[in-house]
Amino acid sequence: MIRIISSWAIVFSAITLFLSLVAPVLLAIWFCKKFGVNFSVIMAGALTFIIFQLVLRIPLLQLLTLRYPNLVPEPQDTAALLLYAFFLSLTAALxxxxxxxxxxxxxxxxQPSWQNAVGFGLGxxxxxxxxxxxxxxxxxxxFLVLIKLDLNPFGGTMFYLLENSKAQLLQTPAYMFLLAGIERMFVIPAHIAFSILVVLSLAKSDYKYFLLALxxxxxxxxxxxxxxxxxxxVVLYVYLATAFVLALLWIQKAKKYF
Incomplete structure (x- = not known):
């Protein structure tokens, strides 16, 4: 039986692409115009993620893994996986x-205002x-479109990359391609909520807000x-949806603290 890429896989992937690439930019532009926030605040938030996560944390974790290869647990070792998730979550927060x-x-x-805290979190x-x-x-x-159309215009490395991706993509349920975009939309308000807590900790000289963000x-x-x-x-996405709602409620409530 010949398996082909589902049209839904392409549709869901396009939705995820919009939610994770276009929507954050549109949201940032809208927020800056509506609340009079300088776009440099958005960029400061973006650079904070890039520097502290992509430039510092991830390379350090990679170096640690190279030095201690047994640090990454085997998939069947549930206890070790939970401990490793604890470690990754703690370092991400810090x-x-x-x-x-x-x-x-x-x-x-x-500039310790609610608007700047939200803009920073958006960035x-x-x-x-x-x-x-x-x-x-x-x-x-x-890749999905090329596989769907049975095209491979590449040569060399790209040819083999597409061929190797084909089997994995064919085995992935279509709905999985939507989950990444939904996850990003659930998580962005949380980043805004954390930014508000951090700004409050500085504005009020009260570290309890920073500890809450951590x-x-x-x-x-x-x-x-x-x-x-x-x-x-399923449990994970219900959890993230709950975090999404709580973050939105806190973002609105936090206005009165500034």
């Missing part, structure tokens, strides 16, 4: 929330969506380990 605190402390300390969460999902889905969608970020990342369990992906 680097990203620490980065937010440093940037606002030394670059934006004269941070938006850049994460664009760089971790959006850019990848440009090529992902291209704890929130840690708890947001930790359930990724659930995917190793039956129905874990």
């Amino acid at each position: 680097f990203e929330e620490g980065g937010r605190w440093l940037v606002f402390k030394f670059l934006l300390k004269k 941070h969460g938006g850049s994460e969506a664009i760089l971790l999902v959006g850019v990848n889905y440009i090529f992902h969608l291209l 704890a929130g970020h840690f708890l947001l990342n930790l359930p990724t380990a659930l995917t190793v369990f039956p129905y874990g992906i």
